[in-house]
């Protein structure tokens with residue numbers, strides 16, 4: 235079985251993002267870029283499934299600018315076998331990303347697709363669900379555990395508001411990762427060297443998907459969030475309790 | 486004029502408050518009609534929504550074998566009904582996040598995730614980058630499929646409505662997906678997402694056993710309990726207690742946290758709280774930048790003292 239992992243290059247999660255003064259976007263010049271953290275978890279899970287003998291190839295794909303090659307190389311240094319860059323001139327929205335990923339699926343015929351649950355730049359949380367829909371296959375979102383049960387079935391434990399839900403889905407399927415699924419491995423230097431020789435195929439989005447459908451959502455403006463008013467520091471528990479009582483928050 | 490179709494959420498026994506929050510948001514569109522679609526094994530739940538003022542019609546789709554929670558089973562029915570509406574909205578809860586993008590894909594549109602403010606029927610504000618930036622977005626799609634950030638709206642509490650209830654049976658159950666089980670940490674404490682008061686703990690609490698004092702304080706003041714990702718990852722508490730960018734976004738009147746440093750991913754989950762109180766032994770912890778009231782000290786001394794004095 236082949237596993238396809240979709241990854242996105244995003245501003246590193248440690249960066250405190252700033253809105254540009256003219257409201258046209260957020261400042262990304264010179265900012266550290268990384269693999270979306272949920273996608274790193276997706277890569278790790280695919281590698282573990284392969285290491286357990288349930289899969290024989292892990293292919294990573296991204297839709298983005300040419301710079302995304304860096305993140306694909308990192309994924310291959312982690313252990314992915316090969317990579318596909320679908321080069322796009324502009325950022326793509328989830329419905330278009332899902333259409334591109336479907337084209338890649340049609341060419342690659344994976345038995346399992348693993349994605350992150352959300353890209354931490356746009357925080358959309360849509361692409362895997364849309365992909366599963368267009369592909370007409372099951373989805374298991376927010377996964378914290380994947381277990382193979384019998385032929386072509388997996389049980390996926392999902393982190394939901396009420397606790398943990400387990401569903402069974404037939405393969406092929408799309409699984410999106412949550413934080414507790416695993417802890418991604420660190421990349422070792424020799425692996426970075428080895429990854430340079432692994433195949434990285436670049437295709438133009440316009441060739442792969444000449445007619446994307448669905449209107450893009452227009453972004454009119456970016457603004458910084460309203461700051462909270464400056465608070466006060468107290469020295470003792472008594473002072474704290476007095477304030478809470480004054481505000482009617484405790485009795 | 487707008488016509489809104491809302492996806493209702495329930496837990497099998499009751500309609501979730503998130504539904505009334507989406508309803509409150511939908512009313513701000515001043516629409517011509519608001520209808521609600523409910524997928525359930527228990528049709529009697531429909532009455533709980535039909536009583537809200539401003540709801541015209543409730544489509545109650547009955548499902549067996551827990552298909553009512555499965556996105557792949559219910560999305561096609563919702564999308565099909567949604568074709569007759571300008572807006573198809575659900576809550577930004579794990580349930581709504583699972584289902585609504587499927588509906589959007591079936592309708593061929595991108596989704597507006599996490600609406601926090603409505604400018605007009607086509608224009609909305611939503612957070613990106615863990616709430617570090619707010620964007621104003623516009624869409625003229627024939628159906629605007631969206632999730633509503635529940636922390637941004639107070640639940641609609643109206644009554645006296647008399648929406649018509651139309652029952653049907655689910656005809657789009659997926660064969661490739663089945664529900665196996667749901668494990669919930671049963672507790673008598675208030676629900677984290679709707680509680681007026683929340684007490685939470687982070688890595689500083691140190692262990693599952695130590696969390697006991699956090700629970701005791703919560704019980705003393707009738708609060709729900711929450712946690713940081715670090716506390717969940719370390720196994721001190723279950724995942725459903727995680728507050729933040731990728732956990733629950735909450736807006737209680739009081740949020741009091743112990744041993745949480747205040748990472749941006751955590752703060753985005755609490756910035757709509759009325760009063761934030763932070764207790765941390767490190768006076769430089771970033772949590773103090775957003776706290777309304779801060780106290781530097783050891784939580785293992787402060788919690789017992791609070792227990793005594795409250």
Ligand SMILES: Cc1cc2nc3c(=O)[nH]c(=O)nc-3n(C[C@H](O)[C@H](O)[C@H](O)COP(=O)(O)OP(=O)(O)OC[C@H]3O[C@@H](n4cnc5c(N)ncnc54)[C@H](O)[C@@H]3O)c2cc1C
Pocket residue numbers: 247271272354686687688689690712713714715716727728729730731732733743744745746747748749750751754764765766767770782783784785
């Ligand atoms: C993709 C992604 C998503 C994330 N999503 C979330 C999310 O949804 N929610 C979330 O919370 N985090 C999230 N995080 C993690 C976040 O970045 C932080 O790592 C996390 O919030 C830290 O948790 P913490 O404050 O409990 O731990 P720490 O940062 O380790 O802080 C512990 C604090 O406890 C204090 N302390 C220790 N002992 C005591 C004592 N005895 N008394 C008082 N204070 C004490 C310390 O001074 C310290 O400030 C996410 C991260 C990533 C990469």
Ligand SMILES: Nc1ncnc2c1ncn2[C@@H]1O[C@H](COP(=O)(O)O)[C@@H](O)[C@H]1O
Pocket residue numbers: 240241242270272273295296297298326328331348349350351352353354356357358359360361362
């Ligand atoms: N441009 C992209 N290229 C590849 N995968 C993507 C892209 N955008 C989103 N994804 C995948 O979809 C997941 C959810 O993204 P989103 O719907 O944008 O929050 C991500 O974690 C990725 O796995």
